[in-house]
Amino acid sequence: MPELPEVEIYRRYVEKHALRQRIERVRVPDRRILRGVTAPALDRALRGRRLVSTRRHGKHLFVQVERSEWLYLHFGMTGDLHYYSDGETPRFSKVILDFTRNRHLAFEDARLFGAVSLVHEPEEFIARKRLGADPLDETFKPALFRDALRARRGAIKAVLMSQLVVAGLGNLYVDETLYQTSIHPLRPIAKLTDAEIASLHRTIKRVLNVVIERNESNRDLPRSFLTTHRAEGESCPKCGAPILRAVIAGRTTYYCDAHQR
DNA sequence: TTCCATGTTCCGCA
DNA sequence: TTGCGGAACATGGA
Numbered sequence: 001m002p003e004l005p006e007v008e009i010y011r012r013y014v015e016k017h018a019l020r021q022r023i024e025r026v027r028v029p030d031r032r033i034l035r036g037v038t039a040p041a042l043d044r045a046l047r048g049r050r051l052v053s054t055r056r057h058g059k060h061l062f063v064q065v066e067r068s069e070w071l072y073l074h075f076g077m078t079g080d081l082h083y084y085s086d087g088e089t090p091r092f093s094k095v096i097l098d099f100t101r102n103r104h105l106a107f108e109d110a111r112l113f114g115a116v117s118l119v120h121e122p123e124e125f126i127a128r129k130r131l132g133a134d135p136l137d138e139t140f141k142p143a144l145f146r147d148a149l150r151a152r153r154g155a156i157k158a159v160l161m162s163q164l165v166v167a168g169l170g171n172l173y174v175d176e177t178l179y180q181t182s183i184h185p186l187r188p189i190a191k192l193t194d195a196e197i198a199s200l201h202r203t204i205k206r207v208l209n210v211v212i213e214r215n216e217s218n219r220d221l222p223r224s225f226l227t228t229h230r231a232e233g234e235s236c237p238k239c240g241a242p243i244l245r246a247v248i249a250g251r252t253t254y255y256c257d258a259h260q261r
Numbered sequence: 262t263t264c265c266a267t268g269t270t271c272c273g274c275a
Numbered sequence: 276t277t278g279c280g281g282a283a284c285a286t287g288g289a
Contacts, residue, residue: 003267032285059268077268078287092287111286113268154279163269172267250281252265264289271283 002075004059004135004168005211010073010081011056012216014063014105017083019051021099033094033109035117045069045118046097055122057134058167062122069118072125076113082106131167135204140166145201149189156192156200157185158249166204171251172227173211177203179226184260185248230254 002010023046028039037045045068055062055070063071073079082090083105089096092108095116099105107116119125132148133140145166152159159165160174169177178185181199183192192200207225214221221228224237232245232254241258 006267074268077266079268110288111266111268111284113284113286115269152278158279161268170267251267266286266288269284272281273279275277275279 002059002077002079003170003173004056005173005208005215007056007059007061007075007168008136008212009215010075011054011061013081013083014051014054014061018063018097018099018105019053021101021103022050023047024098024100027096027098028094029089029096030094030112032112033107033114033116035115037116037118042095042116042118046071057122057126057137058131058163059170060122060125060131060167062119062125069120070122072115072117072119073107074115076109076111076115078109078111079114080108082108126167130164132163132165134167135169135208140201140205142198142201146194146197149192149197149200152189154189155186155249156183156189157253159189160200160204161249161251168208169204171253172230173204173207175230175254176207176225176227178260179255180207182259182261184257185246185253185255187261226254226256 026043026046031039046065049066049068051063052066053064061073065071086102090106090108092110093106094109095107097105133144148165149159152165157174160169177200181203183196229237229243234243236243236256239258241256243254244257246253
């Protein structure tokens, strides 16, 4: 379930479990997950080395390999990480790092929209992809966000979904952000006030931080979040009106027509 | 059985 | 030329 908060949890998971152990070998049960690298090349880049640090930008995770390139992980719609000691190999494993002492880190992905690769330098990757600022990075300033939004046309939902404007929001948390700022997902950028854009900026950071905190401590999201009411006909937590469902920017969208304008 | 899915990329059109 | 909207991708789970 990977948007920015989930990828941040994966980053912490790698930090907690998988650093500083020697990699004995890399297995690739399904090479279709690889992008621009072969299974033997991936093994050569990692074998005998250790993972030493992590870096995340939006939904992109980079894991530094000592004296080598960075391991790049993208989780697509169904990517997941699982650290385990012997026992069962996770069902949808696509790439498995075998550490010493029978420890393993599996990258799983049932639906194959994710990707595993090697990159020389995360900064270069981010620049080449022209990714927008990461909303939890200190460079995500209100003026930067406002200018990035104002440079675009179309509906606010579509624009917030673009990784070139802000890196890391996806369908769920765009809906959540718009819900909490009472902005209709179809509102054109040109019709947003500066105050609303400032509110969006604050709300994006707050929503993502709340999701990370709750996820980290294994708690449900607040009942005041739209995300806990994503079903047509559910009652809006703010006003009790029925939650509506529509396809906007090509994705299923939930919103409250009573107060999102 | 049928429908739906938290992402990204590519294609056609304006 | 640039940018937007929608389809395609591959597959499991409800």
